[in-house]
Amino acid sequence: MQGNELVAVTRPFASExxxxSVYHVASTFAVLALATAVAAVAPYKPLRIFGSVIEGLVIVRAFILAHDFQHGALLRKSKVGSVIFGLYGALVLTPPRVWRQTHNYHHAHTAKIVGAQIGSYPVMTVEMWKRAPRGKRIAYALARHPLTILFGYVTIFLGGMCISAFLRNPKENWDxxxxxxxxxxxxxxxxxxxxxxxxxxxxxxPLFIACALGSYLFYAQHNFPGVHMQPRQTWTFARAAVESSSFMRCGPIMSYFTGDIGYHHVHHLNAAIPFYRLREAMAAIPELQVEPQTxxxxxxxxxxxxxxxxxPQAGKMVPYPKDAPPAEVAEPA
Structure with a gap:
């Protein structure tokens, strides 16, 4: 089973x-409020730090709910949901307009060798890298560097989702x-x-923690061992979903904080499936029961x-060639 047929069998799971949905939204924001209160007024500093860390992790979960709302998978056509998640997006530096533009493009172009960088991280082939001028190599290496992801609060969210988006199109990206x-x-x-x-x-x-984890999730969802990239001419939606989007195994605690987004291949195959039905869909469809990839x-x-x-020759992602290092951008030891 593949292509449109595979997409079709996921549709029953897109039922909300x-x-x-209301329970998950209400309980998540209740936990977020509690963690924030602990971080603000707990009598002992270690407890406040603990509350701050939990707040950062719950911000990620709440973001997954907002992400599902944008896809129409959660609280569909709800005006209250629009207000809640619109305000939440602004508070966590993910304005709905630019997120919707870039993320919808990302879903439609995942794993294309050229063009996949909108809403995701850029991808070059080995040959493109060897031919690229020094400045382009530096920009590429910086975009994918671990420190860029660690400091995603500044580089990706403040810089990319807010400042850069507004400067690029002030009228469209006023939010x-x-x-x-x-x-x-x-x-x-x-x-x-x-x-x-x-x-x-x-x-x-908390935002630093949430943005760092969120930035890494964006990265690992499409940059993992076993990922398959496709040229535009042979690209297909279903193959990009199943073979180019990771299944990230998480324990119950991180599954909660990440809103089961580890079932990313299922999400990419049908973004209308609510996050709480992703594992159910994977369990029911043999073609989605891939080996844990990361x-x-x-x-x-x-x-x-x-x-x-x-x-392309090896059919996999590889490190930078030793004879053409990433132009003075250090990698972690």
């Missing part, structure tokens, strides 16, 4: 259970500027009234980071 202004106002206000420690624990620290273990993270270029 409204009560279940990127609004998110930036809102964020600056929150940082200034909290710091003025409660001090920098409060700002770090309840806002900047995880959040340190070993798998380092392995994914080592993959830089697509080698």
């Amino acid at each position: 259970d409204r009560a279940r 990127s500027a609004a998110a930036l202004v809102l964020h600056a106002a929150l940082v200034t206000t909290i710091t003025y009234f409660f001090g920098w420690e409060m700002t770090l624990l309840v806002l900047v620290g 995880s959040l273990s340190p070993r798998d993270i380092l392995h994914c980071f080592s993959l830089k270029l697509w080698d």
Whole structure:
């Protein structure tokens, strides 16, 4: 089973259970509020730091819910949902307009050797890398560098989703500027009234954690051992979903915080499936029961980071060639 037929068998799982959706939204934001309160007012600093870390992780889960809403998989056509997730997107530096533009393009072009970089990380072949001028190599290496992902709060979200998006198209991406202004106002206000420690624990620290994890998830979902890239001429949607989107095995705790987005190949095959039905769909469809391709273990993270270029001859992602290093951009030891 492949192609349109494979997409068709996923459609029964794109049925939303409204009560279940409301429960997940309400419970997630309740946990987020509780974690924020612990980070803000707990009597012991270690407990406040713990609350801050949990807040950052729950921000990721809530983002997955917002992401599902944008796809029409959660609280479909809900005006209340639109208000909740629109405001949430602004608060976590993911304005709905630019996210919708880039993410929808990403779903329609995943794993194309040319053009896949919108809404994702750029991909060069080994030959493209060898022919690229020094400046282009540096830009490519920086875009995929682990430090760029670690500091995604600044590089990808503040810089890419807000500043760059607004400068690129101010009229279309006005909410990127609004998110930036809102964020600056929150940082200034909290710091003025409660001090920098409060700002770090309840806002900047959790966002740093959430943006770093989110940036890595974006990376590993399409840059993992076994990924298959396709030229435009032979690209197909179903193959890109199943063979070019990772299945990331997570334990129950990280499955909760990541909203089961580890079943990314299922999500790419049918983005209308609510996050809480992704594993059900995988279990029911043999073609989706792929071997675990990556995880959040340190070993798998380092392995994914080592993959830089697509080698058409080998049919896999490979590191930079030793005879053509990434132009003075250091890699982790």
